[in-house]
Amino acid sequence: MSRRTNPPFPTTPFGLLLVEGGDERGLCEAVAGPAVWQGLVCWYGSGGTDLPFLAALAARDPSIAYARSVGVVLDMEDDPKEAYRIAQETLAAFGATTPPVHGVLAGQPRALGAFLAPDGKSPGSIEHLCRMAVRDPKLSACVDALVGCAQPLHSTAALGAKGWLNAYLAMSPDPRLRFHQAFTAGAGGIDPAHPAFDPLRNFLQRL
Template sequence: MMPPFPSTGFGLLLVEGGDERGLCEAVAGPTVWPGLVCWYGSGGTDLPDLAALAVRDPSFANARSVGVVLDMEEDPKEAYRIAQETLAAFGANTPPIHGRLAGQPRPMGAFFAPDGKTLGSIEHLCRLAVGDPKLSACVDALVGCAQPLHSTTALGAKGWLNAYLAMCPDPRLRFHQAFTAGTGGIDPAHPAFDPLRNFLQSL
């Protein structure tokens, strides 16, 4: 069940899954996040359908802006296509430019993790922002020794991050909990997240 739209102005954020939602909440911070409404799907291909549903809500008229966050994965063209189709449901008529909102009266845009041009996912950003450099080096050694045959770059980053979190002081640490201070997990204030933070703050 997606959160309802408020009767006052808000920024609408569409993301492809619960992990992306948790990351965006942590990175945006407590002063920005309450001004956003985040809807998420079960993968990037759900985003156009979420957009079609959102635009039919009468309270969507209160949206001051629309942003999309999704992973590049292994196919940048497909990621950009999904974002363009999603934003078109809200009236956008130009291709999105990574990390920028554009258009009037309702600015819209998309952020493609990790950086708009590199194959991968939000886990690539998280890997740069882990809290324990020594543990990070150990996981690098483990992955190098195991030589896992992950089928994609994104899956490789996800496997690395799962291994790191499993070796934190609390091995039960889940992704959405890893942004909590003192866990040794992921630092949401890390500069690696600055481009995403700027995008979220602009909504």
């Protein structure tokens, strides 16, 4: 994690978004859309455990006074209790005193909240949402068959979803696609307007 990889805060009102990595940043930008994204500043780390440290750094920035809200997006992985703990510790840097409620932004004068992918209660990750939003259902069915045949021994649900999505993108018309490029890839990519992303989109629009 490096402060130098993240943009400075403006001296006009903005929403601060903290995410665990570059993939989450790319997803949130695509799902939010340009009009919403231009009003946000996104900082990202190198994993969920970076978020409390990133928040502490942001809270010490003099321009944090211009942040009208702070939102956290992170994966539940296979330990929902730990994900909520990280979210709570992260938001505590900005004055939160109670555990977050998934998808809810609340508080005055600065709204605080967390979105825990995929849905605030199930083990998993943003890749679970992406899997529901792929554009090619025929290719999706082929990847389902491949995974069923290979029976990969992924240690967590999140890794299983990542493996599925990597296989899907590798078989798309452009197998060189990286995650953040898949949202603008057309027929073989991921549809950022898909209803699977609506809860996350609503969270980002309220920041």
